[in-house]
Amino acid sequence: MKAVGSYKALAVDEAEAFLDVEVDKPQATGRNILVEVKAISVNPVDTKVRKRPHPDETLRILGWDAAGVVTAIGDDVSMFEVGDEVYYAGCITKPGSNSEYQLVDERIAAKKPTSLGFAESAALPLTTITAWEAIFERLGVSKGGKDAGKSILMIGGAGGVGSIAIQLARKLANLNIIATASRKESADWCKARGADHVINHYEDIPAQLDALGLPMVDYVLCLTNIAGYWKTITDVIKPQGKICTIVDFFEDGNLDLLKPKSATFAFEFMFTRSMHQTDDMDEINELLSETAAMIDDGELVTTVGDVSGPINAENIRKVHASIEEGRAIGKYVLEGW
Numbered sequence: 001m002k003a004v005g006s007y008k009a010l011a012v013d014e015a016e017a018f019l020d021v022e023v024d025k026p027q028a029t030g031r032n033i034l035v036e037v038k039a040i041s042v043n044p045v046d047t048k049v050r051k052r053p054h055p056d057e058t059l060r061i062l063g064w065d066a067a068g069v070v071t072a073i074g075d076d077v078s079m080f081e082v083g084d085e086v087y088y089a090g091c092i093t094k095p096g097s098n099s100e101y102q103l104v105d106e107r108i109a110a111k112k113p114t115s116l117g118f119a120e121s122a123a124l125p126l127t128t129i130t131a132w133e134a135i136f137e138r139l140g141v142s143k144g145g146k147d148a149g150k151s152i153l154m155i156g157g158a159g160g161v162g163s164i165a166i167q168l169a170r171k172l173a174n175l176n177i178i179a180t181a182s183r184k185e186s187a188d189w190c191k192a193r194g195a196d197h198v199i200n201h202y203e204d205i206p207a208q209l210d211a212l213g214l215p216m217v218d219y220v221l222c223l224t225n226i227a228g229y230w231k232t233i234t235d236v237i238k239p240q241g242k243i244c245t246i247v248d249f250f251e252d253g254n255l256d257l258l259k260p261k262s263a264t265f266a267f268e269f270m271f272t273r274s275m276h277q278t279d280d281m282d283e284i285n286e287l288l289s290e291t292a293a294m295i296d297d298g299e300l301v302t303t304v305g306d307v308s309g310p311i312n313a314e315n316i317r318k319v320h321a322s323i324e325e326g327r328a329i330g331k332y333v334l335e336g337w
């Protein structure tokens, strides 16, 4: 089968950073389904893993977002049948979706939205899992509307995660959403997805919140390197408020700043359940299934920003380069081989 991989950790412009290769098609066993990959999307995690050294210089296949068709199932699979159209992010410790066929544990896959094609579906899984877990599990926001009207500051609103996080916070919790964006097109994108207010992350955030009459917020969801925003976040979080970040500090963050406000801090890492094979791994199937139903009911929209042609080394390289610029609006998707 075709795949795109590399044997070394390389910069995006190095010739061998992305190679079109032929590898053996895997066999479905246990709870794995074998998926014929029809479309993928690329996330910042792909660019980060690409730059990590391979200890043994074996072939590494990146990619953690796909939509495709189930072509075989392991003996213990009970949730899917051959022919089902699925979408999933997969597991960071397993070969990725930049390959014609991929094995994925059934508990972390779901049937894709029937109203979307493969490309539009592939844009969603990784970021949806992240946003859902961050908002409803780490921040503990109620899905039933109990927290309606509470305020959430989302730093980095127009990226892949922000694009679905805004929609989930709007549709399932009716929060008062203040998203950040630094350009007119990224600000417009946040508003179109349901943000109540958009402020600029490169300008004085407390002053902009003051101007909105919201000097402090109930929740902060940080979708970019938190270190640069840590002091601001601790200033604007309400007493007993909750903060979640999906990105590392990259330098020391002083958690003591939270003590006077008894504020809660949580990390979200969407691969936790799959890489640790937690008992509740099938929550991922459930949240992706719920999301697919909401899309089919017209309550959520796909987050595709750009469909960048067929899946091959050259096109994946171009998308990595764009993501590394840090100015993505929505998701980059590739479709077909």
Ligand SMILES: NC(=O)c1ccc[n+]([C@@H]2O[C@H](COP(=O)([O-])OP(=O)(O)OC[C@H]3O[C@@H](n4cnc5c(N)ncnc54)[C@H](OP(=O)(O)O)[C@@H]3O)[C@@H](O)[C@H]2O)c1
Binding pocket: 043, 044, 045, 126, 127, 130, 155, 156, 157, 158, 159, 160, 161, 162, 180, 181, 182, 183, 186, 187, 201, 223, 224, 225, 245, 246, 247, 268, 269, 270, 271, 323, 326, 327, 328, 329, 330
């Ligand atoms: N922990 C997890 O499970 C998890 C899951 C998914 C992603 N992540 C990480 O979360 C981050 C965001 O992912 P993503 O897919 O949303 O990324 P993305 O799509 O590449 O994000 C692009 C957006 O980031 C905004 N941005 C760039 N620099 C910024 C800054 N200094 N401050 C605030 N916003 C800034 C840009 O907004 P403007 O153009 O408007 O400036 C742009 O719209 C990445 O680091 C990714 O690796 C973690």
